[in-house]
Amino acid sequence: xxxxxxxxxxxxxxxxxxxxxxxxxxxxxxxxxxxxxxxxxxxxxxxxxxxxxxxxxxxxxxxxxxxxxxxxxxxxxxxxxxxxxxxxxxxxxxxxxxxxxxxxxxxxxxxxxxxxxxxxxx
Amino acid sequence: xxxxxxxxxxxxxxxxxxxxxxxxxxxxxxxxxxxxxxxxxxxxxxxxxxxxxxxxxxxxxxxxxxxxxxxxxxxxxxxxxxxxxxxxxxxxxxxxxxxxxxxxxxxxxxxxxxxxxxxxxxxxxxxxxxxxxxxxxxxxxxxxxxxxxxxxxxxxxxxxxxxxxxxxxxxxxxxxxxxxxxxxxxxxxxxxxxxxxxxxxxxxxxxxxxxxxxxxxxxxxxxxxxxxxxxxxxxxxxxxxxxxxxxxxxxxxxxxxxxxxxxxxxxxxxxxxxxxxxxxxxxxxxxxxxxxxxxxxxxxxxxxxxxxxxxxxxxxxxxxxxxxxxxxxxxxxxxxxxxxxxxxxxxxxxxxxxxxxxxxxxxxxxxxxxxxxxxxxxxxxxxxxxxxxxxxxxxxxxxxxxxxxxxxxxxxxxxxxxxxxxxxxxxxxxxxxxxxxxxxxxxxxxxxxxxxxxxxxxxxxxxxxxxxxxxxxxxx
Numbered sequence: 001x002x003x004x005x006x007x008x009x010x011x012x013x014x015x016x017x018x019x020x021x022x023x024x025x026x027x028x029x030x031x032x033x034x035x036x037x038x039x040x041x042x043x044x045x046x047x048x049x050x051x052x053x054x055x056x057x058x059x060x061x062x063x064x065x066x067x068x069x070x071x072x073x074x075x076x077x078x079x080x081x082x083x084x085x086x087x088x089x090x091x092x093x094x095x096x097x098x099x100x101x102x103x104x105x106x107x108x109x110x111x112x113x114x115x116x117x118x119x120x121x122x
Numbered sequence: 123x124x125x126x127x128x129x130x131x132x133x134x135x136x137x138x139x140x141x142x143x144x145x146x147x148x149x150x151x152x153x154x155x156x157x158x159x160x161x162x163x164x165x166x167x168x169x170x171x172x173x174x175x176x177x178x179x180x181x182x183x184x185x186x187x188x189x190x191x192x193x194x195x196x197x198x199x200x201x202x203x204x205x206x207x208x209x210x211x212x213x214x215x216x217x218x219x220x221x222x223x224x225x226x227x228x229x230x231x232x233x234x235x236x237x238x239x240x241x242x243x244x245x246x247x248x249x250x251x252x253x254x255x256x257x258x259x260x261x262x263x264x265x266x267x268x269x270x271x272x273x274x275x276x277x278x279x280x281x282x283x284x285x286x287x288x289x290x291x292x293x294x295x296x297x298x299x300x301x302x303x304x305x306x307x308x309x310x311x312x313x314x315x316x317x318x319x320x321x322x323x324x325x326x327x328x329x330x331x332x333x334x335x336x337x338x339x340x341x342x343x344x345x346x347x348x349x350x351x352x353x354x355x356x357x358x359x360x361x362x363x364x365x366x367x368x369x370x371x372x373x374x375x376x377x378x379x380x381x382x383x384x385x386x387x388x389x390x391x392x393x394x395x396x397x398x399x400x401x402x403x404x405x406x407x408x409x410x411x412x413x414x415x416x417x418x419x420x421x422x423x424x425x426x427x428x429x430x431x432x433x434x435x436x437x438x439x440x441x442x443x444x445x446x447x448x449x450x451x452x453x454x455x456x457x458x459x460x461x462x463x464x465x466x467x468x469x470x471x472x473x474x475x476x477x478x479x480x481x482x483x484x485x486x487x488x489x490x491x492x493x494x495x496x497x498x499x500x501x502x503x504x505x506x507x508x509x510x511x512x513x514x515x516x517x518x519x520x521x522x523x524x525x526x527x528x529x530x531x532x533x534x535x536x537x538x539x540x541x542x543x544x545x546x547x548x549x550x551x552x553x554x555x556x557x558x559x560x561x562x563x564x565x566x567x568x569x570x571x572x573x574x575x576x577x578x579x580x581x582x583x584x585x586x587x588x589x590x591x592x593x594x595x596x597x598x
Contacts, residue, residue: 108142115149 066118073109077102127183130190132171133198134238140164141231148224157224158213158563161231165206172198180596186306187245189375192592196445197241197371204364204452205234207567211460212356214561215467219267219354226266230360233259237364241371244307244379246295249372253291253332256368257284260361264353276352283345284335291332297325298380307379314380322386329376330395336369338362339429340399343422347406350418355466358414359459362421363452366428370448374432374441378596392433393525399426400532407539412472413462416539417455420498423532424451424506430525431513438590440516445589447509450497450578454506457571458494460564461487468558474543479552484560488547490572495540497575500533505578508585 045052084091084099113119128135140161148157172195180191209227216223236259239252261284265277301317302310314322334342350358383389403423410416428451431444464487465480466472480488497504510533517526578585 105142108145112145112149 063121066113070110070113070118073106073113077106130175130178130183131188133168133175134235136164136168136171137231137235137238140168141228141235144224144228144231148228151224154217154223155213155563158209158227161209161227162206165202165209165231165234168202169199172202182244182308186308187243187248189242189244191242191596192594193371193375193596194238194242196449196588196592197367198238200367200449200452201234201237201241201364204360204367204456205230207456207460207570208356208360208364210563210567210570211359211456211463212354214564215356215463216354219270222266226263229259229263233263233360234364237368240368241375243372244375246298246305246307246310249376250288250292250295253336253372254288256336256365257288260284260357260365263357264349264361266354266357270352272352273354274352276349279345280349280353287331287335287342290328291335294325294328294330294332297321297328301325307375311380315382315385319386322381326381326386326388326391330373333369333373333376334395337366337373337425337428338418338422339395339425340402340422343399343403343425346422347410347415347418350421351412351414351472355414355459355463358418359456359463362417362459363455366421366425367448367452370428370432370444374435374444375596377432378435378441389433389435389520389522392429393522396426396429396433397525397528399423399429400528401426404532404535407536410539411474413465413474413477413543414459414472416474416543417458417462420536420539421455423536424455424498426532427510427513427529430517430522430529433525434513434516434520434522437516437519439512439519441593441596442586442589443509443512443516445592446512446578446582446585447506449585449589450505450507450509450575453571453574453578454494454497454504457490457568457575458498460568460571461491461494464558464560464564464568467561474546475550476553477543477546478550479555480547480558482552482555484558486565487558487560487568490568491547492544493572493575495543497579499537499540503576503579505575505582507579508582512586 045056080102081099084095088096143164144157144161147160148154151157175190175195175198176192178190180189182189209230212226212230216226220226233256236252236255240249240256243249243252261277261281264280265274267273298310298314299305301321302313304310304313330339331342333339335345338346350362353361377388377392381388400423403419403421403426407416407419407423410419428444428447431440431447434440434443462472464484465477468484469476480491493504497506500507500510510529514526514529517523517529
């Protein structure tokens with residue numbers, strides 16, 4: 001193995017060790033120094049100051065996940081549209097048509113979600 | 123990338139467009155069977171651009187990452203036929219079971235696109251992406267019946283197992299890239315000669331987990347019976363045929379292009395895995411009562427038979443035999459699953475003893491099922507017989523006589539459980555004599571499967587010629 005490779009790996013080793021210490025040290029210091037008071041209230045679920053009631057195994061609506069999924073459509077669109085727009089002047093007509101097709105495919109996804117009622121708040 | 127490159131991937135573009143079009147048709151119509159009919163017509167039309175590729179020479183397109191050769195064309199044809207048959211069967215099977223009918227056909231066509239990509243990728247990144255593409259749509263299809271606990275179980279099991287297998291396979295790909303510094307299969311093949319052998323062994327072993335998962339090879343087979351049992355029956359049929367075929371295509375391309383067996387003896391490894399798959403699949407199929415589980419274990423054992431064709435790749439029999447076997451097995455296995463779908467739909471049961479008296483209640487389906495069972499055993503004149511004949515001849519030709527003997531012994535063992543189905547249908551007294559309704563589209567799909575099984579068995583010459591030319595073009 002050439003010497004500069006050894007040095008490179010040494011960096012990696014030092015980095016790994018220092019990184020581990022950096023992560024572990026604050027935890028250890030806190031564990032050693034912090035005052036401790038084991039009150040029963042501390043084991044309660046935190047509910048923004050309100051005293052919790054009932055069980056956590058309640059059913060609640062997961063409507064938001066639909067919106068999150070539809071958001072992905074626009075998210076992906078934007079990720080590719082920005083770099084495309086930046087270099088647009090240097091691109092050929094081929095790239096323009098390509099992006100049109102890409103947007104069209106995403107639009108089909110949106111139309112599908114819309115028609116299937118994913119945008120309704122029921 | 124040039125315009126002629128684009129011209130060479132017209133079949134893929136067609137399939138992508140078709141799947142998106144199906145989603146739109148689903149939005150516009152309330153008659154969901156129409157979506158299925160459009161899917162079948164679109165798939166059949168895709169034969170035209172696929173066939174036009176046959177006249178061109180073998181080459182790679184899109185910066186060398188995608189093969190346009192006879193081998194890929196063969197798998198394109200196989201995938202399209204299998205998908206069309208499965209869609210036909212689903213048109214009668216699906217209504218009333220899921221409220222998402224149109225999407226089902228679109229997902230099947232998307233899967234077909236992924237399978238086609240998988241069979242033709244010559245770049246490990248494209249290969250990994252297409253395998254993931256197929257996996258994702260397959261997970262959804264396996265768990266398609268939302269209200270059915272077994273289907274949910276199938277989806278989750280398939281997902282967990284598939285995700286792990288893919289991760290291991292990707293690790294193997296990354297080692298291959300690390301050894302050679304290229305993602306292109308042909309470039310890798312040129313550079314791999316200098317790679318250290320242990321790392322190469324590790325890479326091949328890790329990659330085999332991904333391919334082994336797709337083709338349900340022992341020891342990556344455990345998901346098969348549970349997924350086939352729980353998944354919608356047409357989906358189980360599809361997984362056992364199209365997904366397996368594409369897995370074999372990727373495996374063969376990878377092994378034959380990249381790894382010189384003179385340097386790394388994968389032949390013995392594949393031969394042993396083949397023998398183990400055949401035997402274990404067969405022995406586990408013996409006690410099964412559920413037809414779908416039985417077909418699942420039998421599909422593991424057939425994966426073993428197909429692996430003979432991979433191991434015996436030298437000469438005129440092994441690799442062409444693999445292709446002939448895959449095509450013949452496709453018709454037979456699809457047909458067997460379609461009969462299971464028919465019975466499951468009409469009687470609400472998948473247990474083989476409930477097939478009693480089927481020869482009276484549904485004579486045509488029972489006769490076809492008997493043909494499929496005999497074909498799966500390997501009786502002439504059926505399609506799987508031709509395939510078995512070729513791969514076994516290949517094994518002897520390649521000096522793997524012991525493997526051929528294991529194959530023959532396993533064929534005899536398999537007769538027991540295949541004949542059990544025929545016995546139930548023809549010998550056992552029926553609980554009822556009410557004739558079963560045989561829905562039209564499912565009946566057409568069954569008829570085509572039966573016709574394919576018998577035609578390939580009786581007149582195999584065109585298929586043999588096609589397979590031979592497909593293999594010649596494999597290595598560009």
